[in-house]
Structure formats: structure tokens, C-alpha cells
Amino acid sequence: MINLENVSLKYGNTVALNNVSLKLPDQAICGLLGRNGAGKTSLLSLLCAFRRPTSGTITISGENPYESRNIMPQIALIDDDQxxxxxxxxxxxxxxxxxxxxxxxxxxxxxxxxxLFEIPVKKKMRDLSHGMRSAVRVIIGLAGQTPITLYDEAYLGMDAAMRKLFISELLSDYTQRPKLILFSTHFVNEMEGLFSETIIINKGQVIAHDDYDNLRSKGTVVTGFSEVVNSFTNGREILSQRVLGRQKEVVLFGELSENDRLAAEKKGLEFSHPSLQDLFIYMTERGGKEE
Ligand SMILES: Nc1ncnc2c1ncn2[C@@H]1O[C@H](COP(=O)(O)OP(=O)(O)OP(=O)(O)O)[C@@H](O)[C@H]1O
Structure with a gap:
């Protein structure tokens, strides 16, 4: 179990992480989402003890990772190090x-x-393509079998087929040998099916941490005839909207009450949940906190 309490990290005057409190279980594939500069790499660098927090405490299995010889070999950071x-x-x-x-x-x-990744292993890393270098790093991440494995944009340069291969290996290995995987990514659409839980970090703060289904249920997609959709969504928080002929699809932030839902169903409206990517974009654009 990883436990962060009121953790802040500053680089000079820049506040990279601001009072972050977070608990992570021993077994999960946890997506770490955030816009550029949100603080993802800073958070991962604290977890693998590359840096110390400016304030607050971090414990891993009850121990301070900076002072523990037991903990360090249990954690690996796989990144796009060049x-x-x-x-x-x-x-x-x-x-x-x-x-x-x-x-x-x-x-x-x-x-x-x-x-599987067809790595020409005799080549120097500098002579491999970017995608191949990334593949070598994710092989190190997968074969390392560290109980805590952190991937920080580790698949950069990989083509779609290679990313698919990596994700499929990550999943099948996790199923056989569960561990804690933290996965920072900007490929939200492509990776979201992988995550059992998701952390959204914005401007140095954790604004959401929930399991995949709960997080997605914080948004509602309403579809139906334009006039009916308009009158139902008027005055509500709208994430996005598009018109499809006489039909309209509006994505709302927040769950509907049972009464709202029943009333709207009577008018012929249909409901679903938005993608994690749509929610993520919305939540980080407005910088809002999870309710
Ligand atoms: N070594 C450093 N010195 C000074 N400021 C830094 C340093 N590393 C990061 N920062 C700043 O800290 C903040 C968080 O950066 P961080 O790299 O953690 O973000 P990130 O979410 O990983 O971003 P990206 O998705 O672009 O990689 C940013 O404002 C960044 O400019």
C-alpha cells in the first residue's frame, strides 16, 4: 500500500505538487492522467524516491522509501529516458x-x-528507432516483475501495433501476476480500458481518484430529438454537444437524479456515459474538483 499525506513538491518557486493525499492498493492498474505540466512525472519521481517531497509524508508498505533498502528494489520507473x-x-x-x-x-x-517485439538486441540503444528503444524499456518493465511498476509515457515512438502488443502483454501478465502498475499517459482513448482505477491530476492537485466505472458515471450523455434535448439540458453543465440531423447528443457533467432520468425517458431521451477522455478534458479545462 502506498500512502501520500499532504505531499508537496517545489522546484524553486514552481509548485509541481500541491498538498497531494493519495492511497494506492497493492494490486491495481492505475491510470495517471493530467495535462502537460500537471505534475505526473513529479509524482512518479517521488514514488520511486528519485526526489524527496518538499513537505508531507510518503510511505510504501509502512516504510519511508528514502530510508529503506527493502523498498527500493521493489519499485521500477520505466520512462522515455534518452x-x-x-x-x-x-x-x-x-x-x-x-x-x-x-x-x-x-x-x-x-x-x-x-x-515478440523483434528487438535487434546487439544494436546500441542510440542506434535503435525511438519505438524500439521504448520497446526495450517496456520489456525491462514487464520482465522486472517489480511489485510497483511505474510507466511514465513509456511507449512514446511505438506504432499502434506495438502499443497494442505492449498493452496486451501488460494485461495478461497482470492477470497472472497482479501488482501495482501506475501508468501515466496522454493516449487516454487508447488506454482507458486498461485501468482499474484512474487518478486525474491538474495543476499539481489530485482532482479525481476513482475506479473506472465510477469516474465515467460522473458524466451523462443525453441523446434524442434536438428540441427535447435542449429543454432537458438547459441550465445544466454541458461538456460537449453535437447535432446529428434532427437528433442531438449532449454530454453533461454529473449524474442525473432518478426523477430526472424517469422524466426524460418518458420524453424519449436516451442515456449513456461519456468516454474517460471527454470527462478528463472537461475536468482539467475547468480545473474543477471532483464532487
Ligand atoms: N527539474 C525541474 N525544474 C523546475 N521545474 C520543473 C522541473 N521538473 C518539472 N518542473 C515543473 O513542474 C511542473 C510539473 O511538471 P511535471 O514534469 O511533473 O508534469 P507532467 O504532468 O509530467 O507533464 P508532461 O505531461 O508535459 O510530461 C511543471 O510546471 C514543470 O515545468
Whole structure:
């Protein structure tokens, strides 16, 4: 269990995280969503003890990660690091070095993934394409089997087919060997089916943390004849709207009361929930807090 209490992180005068409190379970695939500069990387860098918070406390399994030799090998951060040091190694050397640092390393799984992603392992990292370098990193993330694995935009440069392969591996591995995976992404539409829970971070603050279905249920899509939809949605918080001939679809923020729903159904309106991406965009545009 990860527990953050009133955690803030400042870089000089820049407040990257502002009084964040968060509890994360031992087993989940948790999406970390936020606009550029929202504080996602800052949060992940605290969790893997690359940085210390300016104020507040972080505990992982009850221990302070900065002072614990037990905790550090249990956490891996997989990011889009382009450092010269890493780029100087052959892919297979980088994999071998990392394997030595990971107590739960699954060598057979790493070999399987190298074949699956068709990695030319003798090439230096700097000579691989961006997508291939990312594939090497996610192989390290998957084969490392760390109980807490953090992916920070780890698949950048991968084409759609490769991203699909990665997601499918992540899911099947999680099903067999559950752990805590935190997954920061801007590909909300593509990845949202992956998340058992989602954290939305905006301007350094956690504005929502809920399971996937609960979060999506905070929005309502209303569809029907334009005039009926207009009279029903008038005065409510509208996320987006589009007209389809005589029909109209309006996305509202918030759940409808049972009375509202029954009244609208009598008028022939239909309801569903918006995508996580639509909700995310709305919540971070208005900067609002989850009710
Ligand atoms: N090393 C640093 N020095 C100074 N300011 C920083 C540093 N790293 C991040 N920041 C600032 O902290 C804030 C949060 O940045 P962070 O990288 O955590 O955001 P992010 O959500 O990961 O963004 P992105 O999606 O663009 O990667 C931003 O205002 C950023 O400019």
C-alpha cells in the first residue's frame, strides 16, 4: 500500500505538487492522467524516491522509501529516458544490467518479449528507432516483475501495433501476476480500458481518484430529438454537444437524479456515459474538483 499525506513538491518557486493525499492498493492498474505540466512525472519521481517531497509524508508498505533498502528494489520507473549513458549500451547489455538489479527478474519472459517485439538486441540503444528503444524499456518493465511498476509515457515512438502488443502483454501478465502498475499517459482513448482505477491530476492537485466505472458515471450523455434535448439540458453543465440531423447528443457533467432520468425517458431521451477522455478534458479545462 502506498500512502501520500499532504505531499508537496517545489522546484524553486514552481509548485509541481500541491498538498497531494493519495492511497494506492497493492494490486491495481492505475491510470495517471493530467495535462502537460500537471505534475505526473513529479509524482512518479517521488514514488520511486528519485526526489524527496518538499513537505508531507510518503510511505510504501509502512516504510519511508528514502530510508529503506527493502523498498527500493521493489519499485521500477520505466520512462522515455534518452540519457547518453543508457544510449551507449547495446539493448542486450542494458537488459542484462537491469536484470541484475531486479530481484524478481523473469529471464525467460524477457527472452520471449525480445522475440515478440523483434528487438535487434546487439544494436546500441542510440542506434535503435525511438519505438524500439521504448520497446526495450517496456520489456525491462514487464520482465522486472517489480511489485510497483511505474510507466511514465513509456511507449512514446511505438506504432499502434506495438502499443497494442505492449498493452496486451501488460494485461495478461497482470492477470497472472497482479501488482501495482501506475501508468501515466496522454493516449487516454487508447488506454482507458486498461485501468482499474484512474487518478486525474491538474495543476499539481489530485482532482479525481476513482475506479473506472465510477469516474465515467460522473458524466451523462443525453441523446434524442434536438428540441427535447435542449429543454432537458438547459441550465445544466454541458461538456460537449453535437447535432446529428434532427437528433442531438449532449454530454453533461454529473449524474442525473432518478426523477430526472424517469422524466426524460418518458420524453424519449436516451442515456449513456461519456468516454474517460471527454470527462478528463472537461475536468482539467475547468480545473474543477471532483464532487
Ligand atoms: N527539474 C525541474 N525544474 C523546475 N521545474 C520543473 C522541473 N521538473 C518539472 N518542473 C515543473 O513542474 C511542473 C510539473 O511538471 P511535471 O514534469 O511533473 O508534469 P507532467 O504532468 O509530467 O507533464 P508532461 O505531461 O508535459 O510530461 C511543471 O510546471 C514543470 O515545468
Amino acid at each position: 540519457s547518453e549513458i543508457e544510449n551507449a549500451f547495446q539493448a542486450k547489455e542494458l537488459i542484462k544490467i537491469t536484470a541484475a538489479l531486479r530481484p524478481n527478474w523473469d529471464a525467460a519472459y524477457a527472452e520471449k518479449l525480445i522475440k
